[in-house]
Amino acid sequence: MRRLILDHALLPDGWAEHVGIDIEGGTIAAVHPNSASEGRERVAGIALPGLPNLHSHTFQRGMAGLAETRGPVGDSFWTWRQVMYRFLGSLTPDDVEAIAAFAMMEMLEGGFTALAEFHYLHHDADGRPYADIAELSGRIAAAARETGMGLTLLPVFYAQGGFGGAAPTEGQRRFVNDVESYARLLDGARKAVVGLDDAVVGIAPHSLRAVTPESLREVIAPAGEAPVHIHIAEQVKEVEDCLAWSGQRPVAWLLDHAPVDRRWCLIHATHLDAQEVEGIASSHAVAGLCPITEANLGDGIFEGADYLSRGGRFGVGSDSNIEISAPAELKQFEYSQRLKHRARNVLAEHEGQSTGRSLYDRALAGGAQALGRRIGAIAAGHRADLVVLDAAHPDLAAVSGDRWVDSYVFVAGKAVIDTVFVAGEAVVRNGRHVNREAIRARYSRAMARILS
Known part of the structure; x- marks a missing residue:
């Protein structure tokens, strides 16, 4: 079981802080708002459901x-x-x-x-x-x-x-x-x-x-x-x-x-x-x-x-x-x-x-x-798919709660995305996919051939 703690998270009933989530087999097994951080991997930032x-x-x-x-x-x-x-x-x-x-x-x-x-x-x-x-x-x-x-x-x-x-x-x-x-x-x-x-x-x-x-x-x-x-x-x-x-x-x-x-x-x-x-x-x-x-x-x-x-x-x-x-x-x-x-x-x-x-x-x-899948919520029984925004970004740092989402959608856009988890695994870190270079190189070679 993977055990994370999120600084801030949008849960089905609203915003919460210090949210512990237990992940088993890619699925959220339990959610613990106001959780202690001991024994958990910290995920800094503002977590939204993917x-x-x-x-x-x-x-x-x-x-x-x-x-x-x-x-x-x-x-x-x-x-x-x-x-x-x-x-x-x-x-x-x-x-x-x-x-x-x-x-x-x-x-x-x-x-x-x-x-x-x-x-x-x-x-x-x-x-x-x-x-x-x-x-x-x-x-x-x-x-x-x-x-x-x-x-x-x-x-x-x-x-x-x-x-x-x-x-x-x-x-x-x-x-x-x-x-x-x-x-x-x-x-x-x-x-x-x-x-x-x-x-x-x-x-x-x-x-x-x-x-x-x-x-x-x-x-x-x-x-x-x-x-x-x-x-x-x-x-x-x-x-x-x-x-x-x-x-x-x-x-x-x-x-x-x-x-x-x-x-x-x-x-x-x-x-x-x-x-x-x-x-x-x-x-x-x-x-x-x-x-x-x-x-x-x-x-x-x-x-x-x-x-x-x-x-x-x-x-x-x-x-x-x-x-x-x-x-x-x-x-x-x-x-x-x-x-x-x-x-x-x-x-x-x-x-x-x-x-x-x-x-x-x-x-x-x-x-x-x-x-047709159990996704779209940070809740037990749903896949552990998270988009984590950089709370220190200038467009997010001075606001909170729903204003984070307003700034994400209408102002900063995807530039504020820091980490992305799919089924509990980090596939994006620091805004870049973990396999970006290899995927980009293969795409570039394919496009060079197609458009030549």
Whole structure:
């Protein structure tokens, strides 16, 4: 058993000092506020529960910055997607692992301690399955093992190129499976995570564009209690195309035709009407928001204030990994609402409440639910995932309590992160991952080859 003592810690019932935690098998066995320090390893600073990252495509970290040149016509998500297709065309399994490890390392340094990897890159550059159909899922698992990242692996089912069963395009050939090959992929992914502590494998129909109603029913039927994630209503064109195909908006169609409940995470859900806002909230599903990517792609602004006023659950993810920072995602979410409503502190729940604390608490709960794991709290029975802030940093030194979280989210950001624990093991010290140099060198070599 590992026995730590935290100078300050955010517990489920609030702030506490001199918090002893007993860790066994990576899980918190007991929490002792106002504990004596004898026989315990001191962790100096301000300990927060590690934030879950509920949506990422790690391979896209390698193309960050490559789509920031204006084209001859108006740029959009759809032109960005063509850049992405060209980039992934040359990726080898070694490249996928090197990029994933680098992205996970940056996530840990940026305040995320668990990841839901929405993994849709499955086959070789010609669209042929590898001898092991789950080869690239195995590379994601290997990157998690090397970095220490907690993992929910979401192999993606992608079968169509558009609504109504349109044929996939050439750029999508590395993604495509039918229902039978997807079942084999899932089996392979489950084998790939064996030995990864506390890993979960869920199910991820890519989007309503990429499945038919029949195949959607087939792939989610065996989900059981596993997480189910899906992209939905990210773009106006997607909404228009869904209306043309079905006569319904995407979220309305999904709520009417699928068993959406607390297992589900609806990624983006950017374009909603009032009935859809209420429908997601009342289903107890999680809205998976990726505010930095949604801003980068020009997706639009989520109906955050209305959704949260109805008790809606949310978490945040880094998606395209254009910038990897847990506090920055929360800040961008709040700032998007300030711009939309021309107001301040929009997402705090009541007068006098810290906005940073409100955002952080809700993203912890929603993220943990979406990942299907016992994470997101410094409490007995939860994984010992901690993000420890430097209490001596100038932006934290003169404040306390919830003001620490406000300064972390809105002012200093990830620069104040000192130590990060995953399952009780320190994977980041002094703000840097313990294997940073080796991971960075391998990533640099891979990118030099890819971009040459």
